Structures are given as structure tokens and as C-alpha cells.
Amino acid sequence: MSCGYKLLSLEEAKAMNPEVVFAALPHKASAEACAKFADQSVVIDLSADFRSKTPENYKAAYGLDWSFPELQDKAVYGLTEWYRQDIQGAKLIANPGCFPTSTLIPLLPLLKAGMVQGPAIINSMTGVSGAGKKAVTNLLYVERDENSGAYNPGTKHRHQKEIFQEANLVANLESILFTPHLIPLKRGMISTQVLNIAGGAQEADFHQIFLQLQEENPFVFYTQGSLPQSRNVQGTNRIDLSFQVEGDKVMLFSAIDNLMKGASGEAVQNMNVIFGLDETTGLRLQGEV
Numbered sequence: 524m525s526c527g528y529k530l531l532s533l534e535e536a537k538a539m540n541p542e543v544v545f546a547a548l549p550h551k552a553s554a555e556a557c558a559k560f561a562d563q564s565v566v567i568d569l570s571a572d573f574r575s576k577t578p579e580n581y582k583a584a585y586g587l588d589w590s591f592p593e594l595q596d597k598a599v600y601g602l603t604e605w606y607r608q609d610i611q612g613a614k615l616i617a618n619p620g621c622f623p624t625s626t627l628i629p630l631l632p633l634l635k636a637g638m639v640q641g642p643a644i645i646n647s648m649t650g651v652s653g654a655g656k657k658a659v660t661n662l663l664y665v666e667r668d669e670n671s672g673a674y675n676p677g678t679k680h681r682h683q684k685e686i687f688q689e690a691n692l693v694a695n696l697e698s699i700l701f702t703p704h705l706i707p708l709k710r711g712m713i714s715t716q717v718l719n720i721a722g723g724a725q726e727a728d729f730h731q732i733f734l735q736l737q738e739e740n741p742f743v744f745y746t747q748g749s750l751p752q753s754r755n756v757q758g759t760n761r762i763d764l765s766f767q768v769e770g771d772k773v774m775l776f777s778a779i780d781n782l783m784k785g786a787s788g789e790a791v792q793n794m795n796v797i798f799g800l801d802e803t804t805g806l807r808l809q810g811e812v
């Protein structure tokens with residue numbers, strides 16, 4: 524029985540001159556596939572291969588040298604809510620990591636407005652699909668079911684470097700302690716960030732920024748009185764956001780589906796922007812419940 528699709532070699536795919544190519548491969552293998560199409564197609568890479576602004580940052584995170592340094596300058600970091608204008612003319616998109624997507628969307632506008640400053644403490648929880656399909660012991664059902672814990676805390680996780688890089692392009696954040704936690708969900712990601720309030724910002728100012736974010740971005744939902752929940756965004760390309768002021772600190776809360784807004788949905792959103800389509804084309808706004 525036909526499955527309705529045909530597997531092609533990269534060479535066969537290239538000969539078909541596709542308008543757009545999505546690469547969802549492990550880093551390094553992804554860059555190699557992307558490089559084959561970079562001269563003719565729009566390429567959207569879901570790996571980390573084109574996200575680093577310097578070879579040192581990539582090496583610190585992934586222990587590798589850039590495979591295609593000549594392509595790095597062409598890559599636009601695909602955080603749609605922040606780089607929409609640059610994405611419009613882009614030929615190569617470095618789709619962001621899932622943790623960076625969940626943290627940077629609420630953080631960057633506040634940094635730009637001078638309303639927060641470091642050091643930042645970020646704790647995130649991710650469903651198991653965030654690690655991909657690799658067969659390793661700590662991802663076995665018996666290890667993960669009814670079990671949660673932190674991993675690669677502080678400055679050890681690769682995405683700490685990605686978040687730090689992008690935040691510091693906007694304002695000096697001093698330092699970020701980022702701790703991911705693996706929780707027994709198939710998909711879903713929750714992030715909580717704690718920062719110092721700067722510039723005399725008041726609760727009403729944070730409220731205003733989040734209202735504006737929601738107004739300008741079809742996938743941003745400001746949950747206001749309630750805290751974001753992973754179930755509400757499951758299967759959607761949404762990011763739900765809220766905040767709470769505590770004395771001289773502000774807490775930022777966000778929820779995404781790591782496989783959608785944290786990966787494939789964000790990639791399709793970027794494609795929509797590049798080709799001048801409605802940004803929500805093919806992407807869900809409503810969750811399962």
C-alpha cells in the first residue's frame with residue numbers, strides 16, 4: 524500500500540529544486556544537509572548548527588568547530604517574535620532551541636525597555652520528547668515515569684549559552700544560572716525566570732509590555748491572572764506568558780509545546796513569514812482541552 528510519500532536521497536531532493544527545506548537532524552549532520560541546499564532553496568534548520576554568533580560559542584556548547592563558516596553570517600536567528608523583519612528576507616534560518624524560545628520571548632522586550640537586569644535565574648521543565656528519540660538509559664520508561672530531576676544545572680546546558688548570547692545582544696545581563704528539569708510529560712515546557720527589576724519599573728509597566736507582546740504577535744497569549752500551564756498549549760504553536768512582581772524582583776512565567784513552538788511549529792511560522800503568508804497558516808492556536 525502506498526504511504527503517499529517517497530524517500531529521496533539529498534541529491535534527488537536537490538535536483539527537484541525545492542523552494543524550502545526543513546532540516547531536523549542532529550547538529551553537524553544538519554549543517555551538512557543544509558549546506559547542500561543553501562545556494563538554491565530557503566533553508567530552515569532546526570538544529571543548533573547556525574545559531575551561534577561566534578565559533579567559540581558553538582565550540583563551548585557543542586565541542587565542535589563550525590563546518591560551514593561561510594554560511595554562518597547568512598543565518599538569521601529564527602525567534603519570530605523578535606527578528607520578524609530580518610526573517611522576511613532570510614534564505615537561511617537558525618531555528619531557536621526550545622528552552623531559548625520559552626525564555627527569550629518574555630525576556631527580550633523587558634531587557635530592551637531597561638526594566639530588568641541580571642543576574643538571571645531560570646528554571647525550566649521539559650517533557651521527554653525534548654531529548655529526541657535516542658536510546659539512552661535515562662530516557663527509558665522505567666527511569667522517567669513518575670520521576671523528575673534537574674540536569675546540566677547552572678551554566679552547563681548548551682541552551683544556557685544560546686540564551687546568554689541572545690540576551691546579551693540586547694543588554695548586558697551579567698550572568699544566567701539556567702537549570703532544566705526533566706519531567707514525566709511526553710511534550711510540554713514550562714519556564715520560570717527571576718530577575719532584578721531595573722529603571723524603577725512598576726507592575727503596570729510589565730503589564731503593558733505583555734499586553735503589547737500579545738497584540739503584536741499572533742501566538743503570544745498573556746494569561747494575566749492565571750499562571751501558564753503546559754496542557755493549555757499542547758499541540759499548538761502558542762506561548763502563554765505571565766509575570767509576578769515580588770519586591771525588587773520580577774518572576775516571568777511561560778509555557779510552550781517543545782515540539783511545536785519550540786521546534787517544528789516555529790519553523791513553519793518562520794516559513795510563513797519568509798513567503799509572505801499569514802503567520803498562522805497551518806498552525807494551531809487552540810489546545811486539546
Ligand SMILES: NC(=O)c1ccc[n+]([C@@H]2O[C@H](COP(=O)([O-])OP(=O)(O)OC[C@H]3O[C@@H](n4cnc5c(N)ncnc54)[C@H](OP(=O)(O)O)[C@@H]3O)[C@@H](O)[C@H]2O)c1
Nearest residue numbers: 547548549550552569570621652653655656657781785786
Ligand atoms: N525535540 C525537541 O524538542 C527539539 C526542539 C528544538 C530543536 N530540536 C532539534 O531538532 C533536531 C531534531 O530533533 P529531534 O528531537 O527530532 O531528534 P531525533 O528524534 O533524535 O531525530 C533525529 C532524526 O535524525 C536522523 N539522523 C540521525 N543522525 C543522522 C545522520 N547522521 N544523517 C541523517 N539523519 C540522521 C534520525 O534518523 P533515524 O530515525 O534513522 O535514527 C532521526 O530521524 C535536533 O537538532 C534537535 O536538537 C529538537
